[in-house]
Every structure is written in structure tokens, then in C-alpha cells.
Amino acid sequence: MENALSKQISLVERSIAQLDNWITQNGWAGYDPYDFKQHPLFTTSKSTFTKKTLGRAILLTESFFPMLTRRVLHIPREVxxxxxxxxxxxxxxxxxxxxxxxxxxxxxxxxxxxxxxxxxxxxxxxxxxxxxxxxxxxxxxxxxxxxxxxxxxxxxxxxxxxxxxxxxxxxxxxxxxxxxxxxxIDSLGEDKICFSKTPLxxxxxxxxxxxxxxxxxxxxxxxxxxxxxxxAYKAITYTLSEQNENGSFCYWGRDQGGKCLIDHYHSGFAIRCLYSIWKSTNDKKVYNSLKRYYKFYCGRMFTNEGIPKMTPKALFPINIHSCAEAILCHSTL
Structure with missing residues (x-):
């Protein structure tokens, strides 16, 4: 058992060293999964054909050839x-x-x-x-x-x-x-608010x-x-009021969401935030919400083999952000 743990630690240390060396050699700038969508084909074109037909073709191409797509569209690496x-x-x-x-x-x-x-x-x-x-x-x-x-x-x-x-x-x-x-900051009932994602x-x-x-x-x-x-407590009260019966939270608030969207890494974000809030406050309501959410996350967001699923119902696409969040979320809690 001790030998197996030692091997796992060595593997982690080697992986960190390899990643650190790669960053040193390549610098801080890189690509983002969504950066190609800043291209005028997506942002300024008024043509329905361009936006829908050509846009879908580019999205499909990017899924299989991400580097080639960025070279063709002249998308720069950014910090x-x-x-x-x-x-x-x-x-x-x-x-x-x-x-x-x-x-x-x-x-x-x-x-x-x-x-x-x-x-x-x-x-x-x-x-x-x-x-x-x-x-x-x-x-x-x-x-x-x-x-x-x-x-x-x-x-x-x-x-x-x-x-x-x-x-x-x-x-x-x-x-x-x-x-x-x-x-x-929207008021959503007595002692309930929600902060926007951006000022816009x-x-x-x-x-x-x-x-x-x-x-x-x-x-x-x-x-x-x-x-x-x-x-902060008003924001927390709003979010806790929208927890689903199975312990999960939808991505969007119920007044804006329509279909309940749940994905792996945004779930991990919220779980880690709830954990941090509980550590700061020792609030029992926050703890109970966290406990239910984490139970849902462990039971529904992984395969039996431990592979992070993109959504509760779909394994694919295998997403590096989900994999990283799975490690971070479990190690945090």
C-alpha cells in the first residue's frame, strides 16, 4: 500500500515538473476553447447563412482540428x-x-x-x-x-x-x-440577491x-x-433556495433557465465555493447544502470507473476542464 502511494506521488511530481517545463519553454500565452469565436464570422456577420451554416462547419472543424482552425482564422495566442x-x-x-x-x-x-x-x-x-x-x-x-x-x-x-x-x-x-x-445586483425576493457575471x-x-x-x-x-x-449572505440565500431535490443546482437561475443545464466543471466550482463559505462561516445551512450537492456530484458526474462525465447523462466530450476540476474538487473537500 505504501509503495503504491509512493508511486502515485512520484507520478504526480513528474507530471507537475513536465508541465512546468513546458510552460517555461512556451511562455504564458496560449489558446482558449472559445477564442476562435471572436472571429468576425461569428461576431459581426449579418448573414444568416454565414452565422448558421458556415459557423456550424467551423465549430465542427474546430472540434477535430483545433490548432489548424486557429491558424486558418489567424487567432493569436493570448495571455x-x-x-x-x-x-x-x-x-x-x-x-x-x-x-x-x-x-x-x-x-x-x-x-x-x-x-x-x-x-x-x-x-x-x-x-x-x-x-x-x-x-x-x-x-x-x-x-x-x-x-x-x-x-x-x-x-x-x-x-x-x-x-x-x-x-x-x-x-x-x-x-x-x-x-x-x-x-x-438583482433583488429576487426577501433577503435574496444575485450578482451578474459581468457589468453588461x-x-x-x-x-x-x-x-x-x-x-x-x-x-x-x-x-x-x-x-x-x-x-454575501443575501446572494447565498438566493442560491440555496434554488437547490434541486437531488442536491444539484442548475447553471441558470430558475427565472432565466428554462431547461436545467448541469455540467461537470461548473458544478465543481459551486461545490468548492460552498465549502469555502462553510469554512468561513460554519453555517449549518451551507454545510447541509454542500453535503447534498457533493453527494449528487460524486454519484452522478462520474462513470463507475471514475471518469468525469460532462453532464449527468453524457460522458462525452471528455473535457480537460472537467478532469482538472474533479481532481481539485475532491482534493479540496
Missing amino acids: NAKAMGLFTAAYQILYKITNKDNYLYKSQETLKWLEENPSRGYMGLCWGHPFGWQSRIFIPRDTPSSVITAIVGDALWRFYRMTGQSIYLSYCQSICEFFLNNLN DNFHIHNSNLFVADFLIKIGNQLQKKSYIET
Whole structure:
């Protein structure tokens, strides 16, 4: 048993080293699964034929030949704030585990990029995608996202806790001010609110709502900002009120969703947020919701062999984000 565990640890260490070497050789810039949709064929064409027929052909081609599609469409590699936030947190964790200075240096490098490249023109620090993307509305390049900003915020929060440098706590407070002053906040009943995903929409999306609430509670506790915590609880109350009987949450709020959409990695996001909120508050309602959701996740989002499913009913497509989230979610809880 001990020998098997040792082999697994060695495999993980080799995989991390190989990935780190690849990043060192190739740099921070890369592609995103949705970046090709910023092409004018998708965003500016007024032709129904172009958007539907040609667009579907491109989507199909991209599924099988992702690199070729990007070369043909001249889609550049970009540095993505979400990736940089995740890199920053990952290198901090690796430094904490190994005490190797090169991981600390890389964490500082990615952190510096984030400090120098926020979205501009808002009341607090925030970050978005380096490409436009189509949801129910079109979201232009660099429009700040609550999810991306919360992920970057987590990296800043970790760095503050690791170093004690107050500037990083001030960055976290600035992020909270963005959430409270630039996102749209819809009232959805008594003591229930939902934060929008970006300043441009009024989407009711449970995982992004929880990302914001979790961050507000962490920083509210640290700064003794009662207003942050009270606002966060209203968002939490809304999301908890929409939990399904089987323990899951739909991606969209019920007033906007129609069909209940559930996928692997967004479920993992929400579960980790609920866990973090529970750790910060010791709230029994949050714990009970988390327990039910995690039971659903373990029972419905994996095959019997442990392969992460894309949805409760569909294994395919095998999604690297789902695989990564499965590791992260289980290891967090």
C-alpha cells in the first residue's frame, strides 16, 4: 500500500515538473476553447447563412482540428488573466509544499502581470477574457468577469496570507468594491440577491454568484466589514433556495433557465465555493447544502470507473476542464 502511494506521488511530481517545463519553454500565452469565436464570422456577420451554416462547419472543424482552425482564422495566442490567476495560486502552493524558490519567483512573475493588466475604467480591480465571447449577449474583449476576478482575487488573498504584505489585502478590498459597485445586483425576493457575471448582463448564474459571495465573506471577515458579509449572505440565500431535490443546482437561475443545464466543471466550482463559505462561516445551512450537492456530484458526474462525465447523462466530450476540476474538487473537500 505504501509503495503504491509512493508511486502515485512520484507520478504526480513528474507530471507537475513536465508541465512546468513546458510552460517555461512556451511562455504564458496560449489558446482558449472559445477564442476562435471572436472571429468576425461569428461576431459581426449579418448573414444568416454565414452565422448558421458556415459557423456550424467551423465549430465542427474546430472540434477535430483545433490548432489548424486557429491558424486558418489567424487567432493569436493570448495571455489570459484567468490562467495567470490559477498559475499564481498553483505556484504559491508548490512553493509552500517544496520551499523551492523558483516556484515563488514564478508566482511573483504572474502576480506582477495581473497587477499590470486589469480591466480599466471600473471602481475596483477586475479582469476579463482577452477575447470577445458570445453568451445570451455579446461580451466584448476585456469585459471584467466576476468568476475571473474572484479567481485572481483568490491568488491575491493567498499571497497576502503567505507574505503579510498589506498591499495585497488592499487589492482584495478593491475587488470587493468592483463586485459591489460595477456588477449588476438583482433583488429576487426577501433577503435574496444575485450578482451578474459581468457589468453588461443581468444573468442569474449560481456558480458565479457563489464566487462573489465567497470572496466577499473572506475579505469581509478579514477587514471586519459587516456590509460585505451581509450582502454575501443575501446572494447565498438566493442560491440555496434554488437547490434541486437531488442536491444539484442548475447553471441558470430558475427565472432565466428554462431547461436545467448541469455540467461537470461548473458544478465543481459551486461545490468548492460552498465549502469555502462553510469554512468561513460554519453555517449549518451551507454545510447541509454542500453535503447534498457533493453527494449528487460524486454519484452522478462520474462513470463507475471514475471518469468525469460532462453532464449527468453524457460522458462525452471528455473535457480537460472537467478532469482538472474533479481532481481539485475532491482534493479540496
